[in-house]
Amino acid sequence: MPTNRLERFAHNLDWNLLRTFIVVVEEGSITRAANRLLLQQPAVSMALKRLEQTVGHKLIDRRPGRFELTEAGERLHALCRDIFTAVVRLPEAMEPTGHDVTGHITIHTVSHALNPDWDRALAAYFRLHPRVTAGVKVETTSDVIRSVERGIATLGISDGIIPAGLACTPFCIETYALYCGRDHRLFGSEDVRMEALRGEPYVSFISDVLGGPHMGPVTAVRAVGSFGQQVRAIAFNVEEVLRLVIANAGIGMLPVHLARPALSAGELWQLPPYHDLPQTETFRITNPGAALNPAERAFLAHIASVPPFRHPSS
Numbered sequence: 001m002p003t004n005r006l007e008r009f010a011h012n013l014d015w016n017l018l019r020t021f022i023v024v025v026e027e028g029s030i031t032r033a034a035n036r037l038l039l040q041q042p043a044v045s046m047a048l049k050r051l052e053q054t055v056g057h058k059l060i061d062r063r064p065g066r067f068e069l070t071e072a073g074e075r076l077h078a079l080c081r082d083i084f085t086a087v088v089r090l091p092e093a094m095e096p097t098g099h100d101v102t103g104h105i106t107i108h109t110v111s112h113a114l115n116p117d118w119d120r121a122l123a124a125y126f127r128l129h130p131r132v133t134a135g136v137k138v139e140t141t142s143d144v145i146r147s148v149e150r151g152i153a154t155l156g157i158s159d160g161i162i163p164a165g166l167a168c169t170p171f172c173i174e175t176y177a178l179y180c181g182r183d184h185r186l187f188g189s190e191d192v193r194m195e196a197l198r199g200e201p202y203v204s205f206i207s208d209v210l211g212g213p214h215m216g217p218v219t220a221v222r223a224v225g226s227f228g229q230q231v232r233a234i235a236f237n238v239e240e241v242l243r244l245v246i247a248n249a250g251i252g253m254l255p256v257h258l259a260r261p262a263l264s265a266g267e268l269w270q271l272p273p274y275h276d277l278p279q280t281e282t283f284r285i286t287n288p289g290a291a292l293n294p295a296e297r298a299f300l301a302h303i304a305s306v307p308p309f310r311h312p313s314s
Helices: 003-012 015-027 028-036 041-057 071-088 116-128 141-147 217-225 239-245 254-264 294-302
Strands: 060-063 066-069 103-109 134-137 154-157 167-181 202-205 232-235 251-255 267-273 279-286
Touching: 015 028, 015 041, 015 071, 028 041, 060 103, 066 071, 103 141, 103 294, 116 134, 116 294, 134 267, 134 294, 141 154, 167 217, 167 239, 167 254, 202 239, 217 251, 217 279, 232 239, 239 251, 239 254, 254 267
Parallel strands: 103 134, 103 154, 202 232, 202 251
Antiparallel strands: 060 066, 154 279, 167 251, 167 267, 167 279
């Protein structure tokens, strides 16, 4: 494409269409994208059509029961993520450098990801750089990964399937077991067989979805054991799953080290499997393409050597 056509294309492009396209892809639905953008569904559909006309390619294959990016849509989505990351990071990239480090760091994390060495590293960092401010936000697995991809978070702490484009370092390893509450019919029963669990109401994490994008070892146990198909309650943090299992909303998988106090207090009872329990790994994730302010650069260098922590499995 000649230079003058490229310039004309950039001048005529409505950049808001790119943002709309990103949201449509992230939500996997015109309706959900419209709700998130606080727009009417026809307006989002029209924006997608205008963008396709502008770039000269069909971007999403939308048919009954089908919503998939085309090859052109995949390429544009990757470019849009880079554009959004660069734009959202402009104020940070313009921060002046100096010996006295200042700036703001943002950490997005799944709930109850614990590593004692990480806590000590944080304390040491703020002693070294007292003028740095920080924000911590607890999100679902998908939202943490999305925040890092879009350059909104300095660093994410997340389980699940981490996209190849993000830098990923082990943070902690947890062992999970299946539990029921005091009022459950199997509470106090020894040597329960897996068959006894079929059809039992289940309490699930949002990311613990059979066939979902972040299905890991915990979800695999449900699939192999043929239990948990009837999901009665869903929560996005460990504390609420624990509360719901104790309240007998259903059986549920919990980190062994976090369930131990309730187990000792007689509020929980462990169910099968009793051996070869699933382990999940949580990671520190960053976006190598993000423009960082001085505080963020110093922070990522400071925590680079923090080792992963393996929580006790019994």
